[in-house]
Amino acid sequence: METIDFDRMTLTPGMRVLDVGCGEGRHVHAAALENVAEVVGLDLETASLAAAQEDYEEYIAELSDVPVTFLSGDALRLPFEDGAFDVVYCTEVLEHIPDYESAIDELRRVCAPGGTLAVSVPRAGPERVCWALSDDYHNVEGGHVRIFDREELQAVIEQRGFHRVDGHFAHALHAPYWWLKCLWRERDERGEPPLPLRAYDRFLEWDVLESPRPVRLLERALDPVLGKSVVYYFELEGQA
Template identity: 45%
Template structure:
């Protein structure tokens, strides 16, 4: 399940990409499949171990184009172990909402990006996120959880103040917002609730089969209740 639109953030052979806060590696895997070099960066070593294993499995399965390379690096987004201007592209998907000093992370992102390089920044969209917070306090108070709700204007203003040129944006995962509202309504940790389980099965089916009906529904819902907003920015 990709949040970033790679038509807007093109990657390929000869491009070095940082997946900042890579989590399970969904974007890093897609970058590698497209032939670019990718560094999957995260604080969670367990996640990184899983990503590294998948990189190896992709190579063994012949899914990695010749010359492309994927690696994992453990560290903190506020003090990344990379030289200035190390990357052509950066992906920061669903990470800034977890960081108390988000502008420090933005400055680090700017530092490691090459002049003229572009980045895709994704955060939970305001309305779906606000509803989740209202329905269940546990959704955002768990350790390592979300510490703020961004408006698009706030995200744009902070990135502009950091030094980025602001580009286009779009919303993603319109079908996923109702799932999280259901989860929060029945208890965010109540994975066994019949309604939550049924909706989760629908989402898995959609991800695996990509039927036309749900693709059309998501395209309609994205601008209205898309769970994520994706902003593309450039380093001058």
């Protein structure tokens, strides 16, 4: 399930790509299938990095000659030189970081002049519903520490020398799933969530694996209203 829309970006030979907070590597894997020079995925969670590496070796390596590296690291202290990457992603990460502006400073530092930054965070409306339905949704270690106002987030990023070139909402079908998950916290005698939630989970897994066109078109139509994530694309001022 990709949050970044690669059709909205220009990836060319010679570009170095960094995914900060790559998780299990969904955007790293997608970028490795593009015509770029190198892709690096960075995350704090070693288990996620191991899963990302395993999936890369099983599904992507034989399809791509692009060098891919997964590294353990902190978004507040990126282990790269200034301007090292032409494209930087940071998806569904900033909402977990108390000092998110320092993280944006680091994204700015490693992005080359004329480079691209793609950022996504939970959309304020659907996120407020989750917070209202369940304290456990955000009051957990490593959980969401803020609800972003998207205009404010855009302004903070643009203060660092970026200018916005595109944006959209994503994952409308996932918003009701999370509302149900927040609402139904109880488990049955086998320790499983209620049947409707399990059924919705299986539907989303099927959608991710099969990507049926009618469901994709439905979600695209619903994204402006229910999209759980807001995605911004920026360019850094200066010559590449």
